Amino acid sequence: MAEADENIRFHEMFHIEGGNFTNAGAISSQVKKILKGAGFSSKLIRRTSIAAFEAEMNVICYANQGNLSLFITPNFLKVVVKDEGIGIPDVNLAMSEGYSTANEKIRELGFGAGMGLSNIKKNTDEMILTSKPGQGTHLEFIVYLDQQANE
Amino acid sequence: MTVFDIAKSFGLETRAGKDHLHEEVTGGYASDLLSDVIAHSRKGNLWITIQTHPNIVAVAAMKELAGIILTGGREPDPEALRKAEEEGIPILVSPVFTFELVGRLYQKGISGRSPC
Numbered sequence: 001m002a003e004a005d006e007n008i009r010f011h012e013m014f015h016i017e018g019g020n021f022t023n024a025g026a027i028s029s030q031v032k033k034i035l036k037g038a039g040f041s042s043k044l045i046r047r048t049s050i051a052a053f054e055a056e057m058n059v060i061c062y063a064n065q066g067n068l069s070l071f072i073t074p075n076f077l078k079v080v081v082k083d084e085g086i087g088i089p090d091v092n093l094a095m096s097e098g099y100s101t102a103n104e105k106i107r108e109l110g111f112g113a114g115m116g117l118s119n120i121k122k123n124t125d126e127m128i129l130t131s132k133p134g135q136g137t138h139l140e141f142i143v144y145l146d147q148q149a150n151e
Numbered sequence: 152m153t154v155f156d157i158a159k160s161f162g163l164e165t166r167a168g169k170d171h172l173h174e175e176v177t178g179g180y181a182s183d184l185l186s187d188v189i190a191h192s193r194k195g196n197l198w199i200t201i202q203t204h205p206n207i208v209a210v211a212a213m214k215e216l217a218g219i220i221l222t223g224g225r226e227p228d229p230e231a232l233r234k235a236e237e238e239g240i241p242i243l244v245s246p247v248f249t250f251e252l253v254g255r256l257y258q259k260g261i262s263g264r265s266p267c
């Protein structure tokens with residue numbers, strides 16, 4: 001995965017509170033506003049904010065707390081999401097569409113379809129997911145700027 | 152057809168986004184699972200759902216949907232209304248249940264996306 005250490009033009013970190021469904025989506029909305037303000041194409045904004053939304057929802061549904069960092073570099077956008085939560089015992093299984101461990105409350109709200117991680121993969125160019133059960137999950141994804149056709 | 156035309160033809164009541172009813176509708180998508188809508192709806196679609204919480208607005212704004220129709224007489228949460236006004240997303244309501252409403256919309260030429 002491309003390194004974001006050099007040439008970072010913008011970096012912001014947001015705190016995500018686990019279990020807070022009332023404010024769910026607030027962070028990905030902020031990410032979207034930042035990207036809009038920076039003048040990126042609508043396709044790039046849509047892809048990145050969809051992936052950020054799904055990542056944010058995963059922290060809200062399954063973790064005690066976490067944070068989402070947005071990095072803007074000349075070549076790509078990078079989002080890093082770290083949480084302190086139950087973790088994922090089998091990452092490959094979690095990546096398969098339709099697999100979900102969501103409880104009834106989460107499902108009633110229309111989340112927990114088992115499509116979040118695959119939606120992230122579909123909308124990004126690179127994605128890395130690692131997890132330690134009982135400790136937390138670390139997700140990184142990258143969307144390249146030069147692969148975006150203007151819409 | 153615009154959201155306004157559809158609201159008029161089907162007797163839908165507008166609960167939010169009154170100034171944003173003139174977008175051309177590109178088709179429809181019916182689902183109550185947010186990630187499913189994120190994966191399969193398309194820009195300019197009308198979204199038919201029974202979910203009433205504020206996250207429907209976040210999903211509709213992200214996917215640049217033309218509007219949300221709540222079926223079965225469901226009403227949007229106050230926070231969903233506030234967000235819809237802020238984001239400019241129309242929320243319409245119908246007493247009719249999803250299956251029936253989708254059928255009526257389809258008859259009028261609002262179609263879904265077929266994977267086959």
